Amino acid sequence: MSLQFQQMGRKQRVAVADEECEVQDMVKVTIIEETDERIKILLSDTDRAFVNSIRRSLISDTPKMAIETVRFEMGTVEQEDTIWETTGPLPDEMIAQRLAMIPIPTRHDEFHFQDECPNCSELVEEDRGCPMCTMIYTCKAFGSEEGTMVTARDLNYLGDSTLEIPELYKTIPITKLFRGQMVEFYATAIMGRGRDHAKWSPACGVTFEPNHIGVINNKTKAKILWDLKLGITAKDFTDGKLEDYYKVQELKKQLHHVGEGTEESRTFKDAIILEEVPREFILSFETDGSMTPRTAFDMAVKELAGRFDTIEEDSNAVF
Template identity: 45%
Template sequence: MKTQIIDGWPKGNRIKILITDTDAAQANAIRRTILTDVPKMAISKVRFELGQTQDQKGEYFESVNALPDEVIAHRLAMIPIPTYLDEFVFPEDDPANEGLSEDQWGSPASQIIYHCSIRGPSSENKEETKTVRAGDLNVLGETKLQIAESHQAIPLTILLHGQYLEFYAYATLGRGRDHAKWAPASAVSFHQREVAVLNNKKKAKILFDLDLGVSQADFGKDGRIENIDMVEKMRKAMAQVSQGTGRDADFDNAISMEKVDREFVFSFDTDGSLSPEAVFNQACEALSSRFVLLNEELDTVLA
């Protein structure tokens, strides 16, 4: 199996990869591994501080807000946490947790702590509400672990006059097979690679005249399009001359799609905790390790 990042990708947190010399079973194994076995950081425990607080003018604020604590904790769990896999271990593998009950686990080697303390508008403020966002979380540690700027606008809850919210959130490593909050990617999919073939220039003009951004010039001298992004664009355009549009009879399969044997286009989006390249590499390493272990067990059984 060979892999190659398609030209022009990744784009932000989305990536497309061409996998060759493989079959659908192997591509699907990578897809499942990305969803279930690639670890990432996620907030798994939240401690809410309850009671009252007072500002410098003597005004009291109470620890109540528009949402139950459980809902806020769920929203916190889905915030992408910067993940450095080579710097942290799973809580169960942390030597500092050995001999302790699970509720006592926690050391700098296996968790990141975030703190949030924010008040709603004061009685003198004309604003009626204040939105608490992911950017209001402050990491108790290295600044590189701060919530990424692109995710800081994620809303958590709303505070009214006289309300405040304070909590400590604890992020740990986990895998998507245990909870969706630890899944590093979504929209993980693949399809067999295709090339577009121009069969009839005259009839294909029906499609080109629709001004959909595709033309005869997109085809090479051999009448084929092999660029993966361009093939996808052509496929979308061809929906306008497909069955039910009233143009399919005149178009008469003037352009066809041919599948390429043993080649697949693989794509997914990460949540930003890890780069797309890191997610794919981790999945391949996990899959490889699994097969090595399986071979060793088979050798033992058959010895």
Template identity: 30%
Template sequence: MEGASYARTPRIKIRELKDDYLKFELRDTDASMANALRRVMIAEVPTIAIDLVEIEFHLRVKCMTDQTLDVTSKDLYSSDHTVVPVDFTDPAGLDSSENRGIIIVKLRRGQELRLRAIARKGIGKDHAKWSPAATVTFMYEPEIHINEDLMETLTLEEKREWVESSPTRVFDIDPVTQQVMVVDPEGYTYDEEVIKKAESMGKPGLVEISAKQDAFIFTVESTGAVKSSQLLLNAIEVLKQKLDAVRLSEDTVEADDQFGELGAHMRGG
């Protein structure tokens, strides 16, 4: 937004936190920083993933029954005890027998699989297998103001009709006062259905909805390579390193401009 100014002291508030899910608020910054954080979380937070696989397949007696044997990621054993396959087991312990990891192969009677997998550290920018985020989205926090005086000119039936025009049920009617209230502002998807409905009822200006330019709501789902909370912390650290590199580059160029050969020497020239 042209002419807008933002306090460069971004704040984060965690709303919901699980090992593989995170919802948080980012405030007092602008869309460029929000999008930079999103991109870093997806593509530049390093993780460890299987990079090279050497497979030997032999028809030898290993599966001794007539039932199909499922070989999964949980059957992989690492030489480094700190590196383990992602655990997809329900934290509550429910149906743990069904959560045996990602299936690598199904073996029939008499078949054997020998597999040597090499895990390497990398980032999602190089290959999607290193991306720690399944999805990272953010939305502008909506700011909704109802014109109470204009709303009171509607009958109860008209109020219900207007409230029901919202596809995501952002509004409701107080059963006692019969006043329209905002119950789920973040459910608004900027579809403008309620605005169009108000205009069709001859009540333009019944509601004003705008996007806060310095407040964002993030939803993050982790692949399990790192916990969602650690993913956010790592992304912030990567972003700080990038900003420090830009600041250092600017300082070096400025020194070069001011001190000529001395500045060039500082850059190793």
């Protein structure tokens, strides 16, 4: 089901009767598909450059929490005549790298960047860290004779339980421990951006393509496709055009049955074609679980708008 999501504005300067004025270009945003991890968005009245800037903002600019530092406790623990030592098959550096890629729940209205935190911004970097800009997770796990897998489920957040690792991602493996082996650490997560490190990038598989419609060029030859009874029929077209997004996607698949390399292609040729809709693009991506796709899109647009405003201010200052 499609629904209007929001509108974004982009200012452009145009010359009218020897005078320069400002106009507002509105980009219409419609959600086509949405789940907890994936989203498809139709962007109308825009161009490739602007859609690509949103794509780049999703990857590089959207703020996200991720584990930045890990403090490992070293030593031994004696329990029930068994001595547990903080050793394991993986080096601490490898465990830290795995922890960095675990999706940390991100609430932009509750946490700040450390250099913008009301409590910590004026402190030197090594002294920064408070409940408004830092999240701390602890883990203490022991091995077993047959081997125990330590996963994201073993991470415990020091604070609101709703900020625990999401259930869907609690099976992410961290390390495996055997009898006599244990691991204990404190992991600190802070806000960052993907342009500084991939662990702070919430979106992946970010792509966009022109929106298409199906167009019948030759009704007689188009019957070759209808006779295959693959699903789409002539009744789905209105005035020779198929505009429904889902049916167009189905048509794309069905055209392979009469496309290049098939016997039918000799007769079918271009009886039905896919035509690009001017200034309409489909943006698709999924998130790593740290936030919903809608939140990621919201923040990407907000960051992009802020950068446009900064460019405009700098331009006005120069000229």
